[in-house]
Amino acid sequence: MSDTLETAVVKPAPIAPGFTCGLDATLRIIAGKWKPLILYFLLRGPTRYGELKRAVRDVSDKVLIQQLKELDADGVVLRTDYKEVPPRVDYTLTPLGESLALALEPLCAWGAENMAEMQKIFAERDSWRRDKDARRS
Template identity: 85%
Template sequence: MSDAAILDTPAFTCGLDATLKVISGKWKPLILYFLLRGPTRYGELKRAVRDVSDKVLIQQLKELEADGVLTRNDYREVPPRVDYTLTEMGQSLARALEPLCAWGTENMAEMQALFAARDGWGRGKRG
């Protein structure tokens, strides 16, 4: 890497900062989670990551590919067949997210109640 390229590369404040640069985006952690199961076709990902638009899913897949986290495999067939696979680095990142998934599962009911209460704050009387 040239000295100019190193100077243009953003410095990270810590390891978490570097991680968040890769997984930033509403859907990227879910994409990584579902790809940990193995090669996955676009349609399967679209069904698994509910509520994501095609435009955003495609954009986030391209960003993850550019970041070296996944590979896009185009089989050049008719009808088209494409799937996505985590790279070795992507697998390690997805496994690092597993404790967050476990925490969410353990605390899901409490979080749902808290979010419902918080969402109700804006619906009360205004004085």
Template identity: 75%
Template sequence: MTASPSPSGFSCGLDATLRVIAGKWKPLIIYFLIQGPNRYGALKRAVRGVSDKVLIQQLKELEADGIVTRRDYREVPPRVDYTLTPLGHSLAEALVPLCNWGADNMAEVARIFAEREAWQAGGAARAAEGKGARE
């Protein structure tokens, strides 16, 4: 691992990786595509919470970056599926340790996030109380 800037403009390999997977949903899209080709509707159901606009945008970016291939069957009704390219498969394999870490630590992470939400909610309530006292 080197931290010196490369001729490609990336500060390190992690910088290059993060630029490709940047976005809240891209790692999940890649995760669900490692299992095989998926149609848009299946991806939409698998990646819960993503809007159509954002899913389409992120799929287009992953396609432009050479991670995903879009196959249009030119049928009526329209049928399109997405699959990982060889580069996409290598990226998906690199994400496996992160998936494992998340699975192994899910309960602890959930507890920490719950504490943070409670702390943030308490801070917002304190701020509102302070604002009310000043008025």
């Protein structure tokens, strides 16, 4: 019986030091509330900061700048400063960043297909929180 079990177990691919699996490596790049959205909106092509700020609603300037710097340092976003007056800077995906953004597209499709269901779930969760807070008061 143990021989059968051993043949059924699939050995994982070799993992680079510091990562537990490929998902771990991916999540280290896209970790942060806004990074997946930044990557998604940069799929459109070169994007200026203000345009990106409008697309990624509710993000503060500080956080957007920080996350763009991290994505740039990670080699998935390229910042181009045109050294003009007035200043002009745009952001674009590197080939690595484009492949990552394209890998996120199925998640976007899933979200679009299940958006109504997610709204119901989040509304129910919010009502539980309100009820819990009301009982504490």
